[in-house]
Amino acid sequence: MSTEIDEDAFLGFIEYARSVLWSEDDNVHGSDKEGGGGEGEIPSYSTSPPWSWIVSRVLKVCKEYPSGVTKGILLSDLSQAWCEQNRYVSSRKRVKIGTISTNKRQRRNKLPSTVTIDSIHEKNFLNMNSTLEVVILDAFVLPGTNIYMLNLGDIWSSFTIDVYLHRRYYDLVNPEYGILKKGREIFLTGCCLRTSTEGHGHLRLLPTEHLMILLDEDEDEDAMFIGAQFCSDSFSSISLDAFNAGSSYAFYARIDFIGPLEVHATSGSLQKKKITLIDSDGIKINFLLWGEQVLLANLLSVGSMLAVDKPFIVNSSENNFEVHGQFCLEYGSATKLYLVPFVQQGEQVLLNSTQIRYQGSGLSSSISQVSIPLDYEGSIDLKTYPFRSYITDLHNKMTGVCLFGIVDNIYRKANDTDSVYYMIIKDITGAIMVKLHFLKSWSLGRVGVGCAIYISGLLCSFTTKKQLEASWFEKDLGASFVNLSCLPALPNSLCLHKLSCLSHLQTLTNTTHICSVRILDVELRQVNSRPIHAICGRFVEERSGILSCDFCFCTCSDKVIHSFDLNIILTDKTAKVSALCSGSTAAEILQIFPDEFYMLPEDEQAMYLYTLQSECFTVVLVNFKPQIDENASYNKLVPMWEIVHAKKC
Structure with a gap:
């Protein structure tokens, strides 16, 4: 165990909590763990609690209870949250839903706001912002009506749930040639829950327009559908005159960027969201969501392929956006969206001698490598890394990096027009320069030299002088910054300090x-x-x-x-x-x-x-x-x- 952990009670508690969760994970899941499992390996990056996840969860509880927390409160919260996040691993009565349980699905990142069908039944509640990652178990017409229903299941739940299909999608549910049929995966958000007056509390979901149909390029049927429907148009072929004359377009492009939620300047209250797409020719265009449409962004992730059928096309000069090109796409009344989610590939990463030395968990003798996912650009994604990342471990093309360290220097360049600050962070192994990119201005409050900080969502890359540099963007999902030295709960919690x-x-x-x-x-x-x-x-x-x-x-x-x-x-x-x-x-x-x-x-x-x-x-x-x-x-x-x-x- 490292000297740093011995000196710092906060780090000591994180290591203790990690060992407790690791032990619980072994006892609960046992042989159900997937992947790996050989001597000297961690079974899977998805079944072990990441060090950064534990730290973030502890800090979240500390912010909620500034008057102080106890070891019991923290361990209880961590255990409950980890079990909820991974309950599908230990479930013995999951719905049998065929191909959704393949390795490809398990290597897909779970959407941040995903809820399970079991949790909806347990709580009898569903937030409008929640997302459902489900598969169609059955599609049928309610007897005596022309109303289509979908029976849905997910890989984490033993229950199923019915949803009234929105009439926007009725042309896709034809039993002969429709794409919305048994076995098809879909994403839903913006759902309202309805308890039926018939039976005993039978739950149904009311119709929602916010539906995303999932495709798989490795399936012949889906590959043919993509080729026939979406590969004839490109962003360079857009003609506003042709569109206004009645022509329609269908595009297939990668999601390059998902912007923050904004408020339209002229209306004062209308919400907007900008999704940047890039096609096979490298041309970028913005796909705009307005009002309630912004909920659709809950279903998207950078790196995924988005198929946009019949988008509304406008001249970009008519929108107050910093845009790519002459045109913008919008989600119109006839638009339908199909998604090919990005599937992470894994890479076996050897633990170096420094990493093994500072694990602090007593596992160094049995673990020599871990499996880490790669993002769509081939960068190592450390969000699920089970151990703490030290500065000496960082190298080019790393994303999702989390660091715990001391602020050694912090400044802004006088001639910098952007809201960019430079912070040197050091830990027991070295120091690194971090560029902090803010949306408008500095937003972290008082952070001085000598403060202990936790920062997540870092991207590592080489500068033009081949020096390693880390970047942090305030707008990015998963980006956080906590000044532990100024956290009120720290001196109030006996388990986190000495x-x-x-x-x-x-x-x-x-x-x-x-x-x-x-x-x-x-x-x-x-x-x-x-x-x-x-x-x-x-x-x-x-x-x-x-x-x-x-x-x-x-x-x-x-x-x-x-x-x-x-x-x-x-x-x-x-x-x-x-x-x-x-x-x-x-x-x-x-x-x-x-x-x-x-x-x-x-x-x-x-x-x-x-x-x-x-x-x-x-x-x-x-x-x-x-x-x-x-x-x-x-x-x-x-x-x-x-x-x-x-x-x-």
């Missing part, structure tokens, strides 16, 4: 320390009030009467709040330390806001500070900048400490 003595700070400078301290001294001359930029938490400077932020390189007169800038002396039974403090943390320590403090006469200010001596606090300290000890006989670096979180005991 107290440090002030005398230990000199030897462990790269760790976030949680200490129980007393205020020894706060001198009035060391208490200042300075404006800070509300967005990034950095102090601003006044130049020619204008307040500007040197971190964001912007003027910010309308986004400034007043804050303390403190230098205080902390003490415990082992040592005393000088520490800096600002923002809400400084107000917490002084137990007064700046405006209130500076309304007091100077002598009352000094008396107020005197009364704070011997007050007890639990503080979170980070090492943000070393300084040279001028009293030493040689140039000795002495750590400088910042209080990033505090609570009164």
Whole structure:
């Protein structure tokens, strides 16, 4: 087990939880595990809880309970969530649905908002944003009506459910030549649940337009359908005049990008979504979804092939979008969508000596390699990687990378027009530069040098100088950033931290320390009030009467709040330390806001500070900048400490 894990209680808990879940996974699934299974291998990347999944889940619970969590709460949540996510593995009474249980289906990424049919029956509830990945078990007409019903099942459930087919798709359900027939996979979203008045709580789904028909290029019937229906048109063949004259088009293209949810500028409330498609000629075009249509994006994933039949075509200049080419596609009243989901290929990756050394799980003697999926561009996708990724493990063409490390530097280039910041992150194995791409401006609050952070959704690639660089895009699905040092639940949760003595700070400078301290001294001359930029938490400077932020390189007169800038002396039974403090943390320590403090006469200010001596606090300290000890006989670096979180005991 690594020294870093020994020093950091948070990392220690993650390793402990991983070993518990691993043990439960072995006991529950046993021989049902798929893939691998040989000596020295992990059976499958899909059956082991990824390290990043455990961290993200723990942080999610910590955000929900800032007053603190216990080991029991965290383990219970982790176990329940992992079992729910993988319940199909242990299900003994799954619906028999034929080819849907093939290896190809199991290697497909589950959609983020997918729910099971069993969960709908259990909860008697279905959210409109939820998705269903199902197969048609039967298609029939309700007796005495002309209403078509589909009986649906999924690979995770023992129950089935019926859905009223939307009349938009009636021409596809013909028993002779229709594509919506027994055995066909479909995706659904935007569904409403209806409990029948007949029988005993029989559930049905009301008709939904938001339906995606799945195709398989390896099946002869589907391959012929794609070739006959969609391969004659390309994006370069679009003619707006021909379309307006009644011509229709059918396109087959790869999903290259799924944009964020936006609000149309002119309407003020109409939602919109942009899907960028690229055809076999390399030509890109935007497929636009409006209003309730944006739910269809829940069914899409980058890398999948989308077949668009009879789209509505508009001139791109009529839309307020940054677009590719002259035209845009829209989901019209006659449009139908077919999807060939991207199927991940696996690659066996050997664990290097550093990775084995720092696993910290006691499994290093039996595991030498893992199977990791590749994305559609051939990059290794680490979202399902069961172990922690260290900086030394990273290389070109990696996606879904998650890192736990310390911020070593952070800045923005003055001449950068985009909202891009540069952060150097280091861990026990090395350091890497990360480019943070924001939609509009910095949105992570106060993040300083020395803070422990968890970042997910990184892409690794070589720069033009062949240096490895990681990129992070705020808009990407799965991208998250958590400043653990400023997480309120961390000092409030005994299972996630252990107290440090002030005398230990000199030897462990790269760790976030949680200490129980007393205020020894706060001198009035060391208490200042300075404006800070509300967005990034950095102090601003006044130049020619204008307040500007040197971190964001912007003027910010309308986004400034007043804050303390403190230098205080902390003490415990082992040592005393000088520490800096600002923002809400400084107000917490002084137990007064700046405006209130500076309304007091100077002598009352000094008396107020005197009364704070011997007050007890639990503080979170980070090492943000070393300084040279001028009293030493040689140039000795002495750590400088910042209080990033505090609570009164």
